[in-house]
Amino acid sequence: MANRLPVDRREGSWEPSPGGLVSALAPVVSAHRGAWIGWAGIHDEDVEPFEFDGMSLFPVALSHDEHHQYYEGFSNATLWPLYHDLIVAPQYHRPWWKAYYAVNSRFAEAVIAVAAHGATVWVHDYHLQLVPDMIRAQRPDVQIGFFNHIPFPPVEQFAQLPWRDSILNGLLSADVIGFQRESDATNFQQSCLRLLGTSCEHRRTKIGVYPISIDVDEVLRATESEAVNEVARRFRSDLGDPATLILGVDRLDYTKGILHRLHAFEELLEDGLLDPKETCFVQIAVPSREGIDAYQDLRDEVERLVGHINGRFGTLDRSVVHYFHRSYSADSTIALYLAADVLLVTSLRDGMNLVAKEFVTARQGRAGALVLSEFAGAADELRQAVLVNPHDITGLKHAIHQAAIIRPEDARARIATMAATVGDYDVHQWARDFLDDLQPATAPADC
Structure with a gap:
C-alpha cells in the first residue's frame, strides 16, 4: 500500500508511473503476485480494481478537496518540510489534519x-x-510493516507537530517499522521515548534499518539495449558533443539542491575552471506538487537562474545549461546516464536517492563520476562518490571540478566498486530482508 498506484492513466490506458518509490516497489509486488492499494491519480471518480503487470491494483477514491488538504496540505506542506530539516516552514492547519485522518x-x-x-x-x-x-484495531490477525522512505526528524523538530502523539501511536501498531538510515531509526526511538514515554520493546515493535535499492537487472537490461544506447548517442550529439556533459535528474523539489548546483556551476564558468564551449549542464526537473506555493516559487527561481547563466555564458546557437521540466521514461533516463560524464546529486536532505544508485549501475564498465551529497542516504553506501556538503558552494564547486577532470581509469574503478555495492543489495534483497523480519516471531521482537 502506498499513496499512489504505480500507474498513470493517459489517453484512456494505464502506463507505469515515474518515480523512485514505484521503480523500487513494483518489481517486488509483481514478483509476489501481490496487491497494491493506492489513489489512481484521478479526482472525484471511482475506479474499479484491475490487473497491471502482474499486480492486482485497488484504487482508493479521493475528491479534489480531499487531495488538496490531505496530500498537498498535510502531507506535503506540513510533514514534508518538517521531516526535511525545515528547509521551508511547515504549516499547521487543523482542517488539513482532519483530512489526513479521514483519508x-x-x-x-x-x-x-x-x-x-x-x-x-x-x-x-x-x-x-x-x-x-x-x-490493527480491526484486523489483529494480519502482520503489518511500515517503511518510511523519507528522513525522520530529530525529536526537537518533530515535537513541533501538534498531532505528534497520534503519528507515533499510528506507527507503533506496526510489527516492523523500517527506516533508510540509522539516524532516522534513532530519531524515531527518541521521539517515542521523550514524547510518549514508551519504547519499542513495550509495544513489541521491531525498528530496523533497510536502505532501499533498485532493480539492478532492469537497469542492466536497458544499458545493453541498442535502442537505449542510440538514444544516448543522439542526445549527446544534439547537445553538440561537449567534452564534458554534466547531468542532474531530480523531481523539482526544494530538498534536491538544484539551485545550489546551478550557482556552483555558474561560478566554475566564471572562474574559468570549466569552459562553456566545452561543457554542457543538463538539468532534468520532473514536475512535482505544482499546486503548492513553495514548488511554484522554486520553479520560477530555477528557470530565472538557468536563463541568467545562459545569458552570461551561452551563445545564440548554443546554451550552456539545458533545462527540461518534464518526465522521462525509465529507458530514456538510463540513456541520459549513458550520455553523461558526471551526475550531480546535491540533495539538502534525502531519504535515499535512487538516481545515484541507478547511475553507478548503468555506468558499469564505463568511466563517469558521481557527486553525491552527504545528506542523501545513498552516501552511506556509495563511499567512492565525490561526497559533498551542498550548502558549501565553494566545496561543491571543487567537487564538480574534481568530477569533471577525474582520470578515466580512476573513474572506472570508483564506478565498479559502487556498482558492486548496489548489485550486492538490490531491491529484491531489500524486500526479502524487510519481509523476513515481518514474519511472525516465536519470541517477542526486540527494538
Whole structure:
C-alpha cells in the first residue's frame, strides 16, 4: 500500500508511473503476485480494481478537496518540510489534519476489506502513518510493516507537530517499522521515548534499518539495449558533443539542491575552471506538487537562474545549461546516464536517492563520476562518490571540478566498486530482508 498506484492513466490506458518509490516497489509486488492499494491519480471518480503487470491494483477514491488538504496540505506542506530539516516552514492547519485522518481511515478500510486472514500488509511512507493503528484495531490477525522512505526528524523538530502523539501511536501498531538510515531509526526511538514515554520493546515493535535499492537487472537490461544506447548517442550529439556533459535528474523539489548546483556551476564558468564551449549542464526537473506555493516559487527561481547563466555564458546557437521540466521514461533516463560524464546529486536532505544508485549501475564498465551529497542516504553506501556538503558552494564547486577532470581509469574503478555495492543489495534483497523480519516471531521482537 502506498499513496499512489504505480500507474498513470493517459489517453484512456494505464502506463507505469515515474518515480523512485514505484521503480523500487513494483518489481517486488509483481514478483509476489501481490496487491497494491493506492489513489489512481484521478479526482472525484471511482475506479474499479484491475490487473497491471502482474499486480492486482485497488484504487482508493479521493475528491479534489480531499487531495488538496490531505496530500498537498498535510502531507506535503506540513510533514514534508518538517521531516526535511525545515528547509521551508511547515504549516499547521487543523482542517488539513482532519483530512489526513479521514483519508488514512479510508486506506485502512480498503486493506481491511481485501486482506486475507493472516495476510502481510506493507504500508509505505509518510502519507499513511496512521494506517497501521487503524488496521490493527480491526484486523489483529494480519502482520503489518511500515517503511518510511523519507528522513525522520530529530525529536526537537518533530515535537513541533501538534498531532505528534497520534503519528507515533499510528506507527507503533506496526510489527516492523523500517527506516533508510540509522539516524532516522534513532530519531524515531527518541521521539517515542521523550514524547510518549514508551519504547519499542513495550509495544513489541521491531525498528530496523533497510536502505532501499533498485532493480539492478532492469537497469542492466536497458544499458545493453541498442535502442537505449542510440538514444544516448543522439542526445549527446544534439547537445553538440561537449567534452564534458554534466547531468542532474531530480523531481523539482526544494530538498534536491538544484539551485545550489546551478550557482556552483555558474561560478566554475566564471572562474574559468570549466569552459562553456566545452561543457554542457543538463538539468532534468520532473514536475512535482505544482499546486503548492513553495514548488511554484522554486520553479520560477530555477528557470530565472538557468536563463541568467545562459545569458552570461551561452551563445545564440548554443546554451550552456539545458533545462527540461518534464518526465522521462525509465529507458530514456538510463540513456541520459549513458550520455553523461558526471551526475550531480546535491540533495539538502534525502531519504535515499535512487538516481545515484541507478547511475553507478548503468555506468558499469564505463568511466563517469558521481557527486553525491552527504545528506542523501545513498552516501552511506556509495563511499567512492565525490561526497559533498551542498550548502558549501565553494566545496561543491571543487567537487564538480574534481568530477569533471577525474582520470578515466580512476573513474572506472570508483564506478565498479559502487556498482558492486548496489548489485550486492538490490531491491529484491531489500524486500526479502524487510519481509523476513515481518514474519511472525516465536519470541517477542526486540527494538
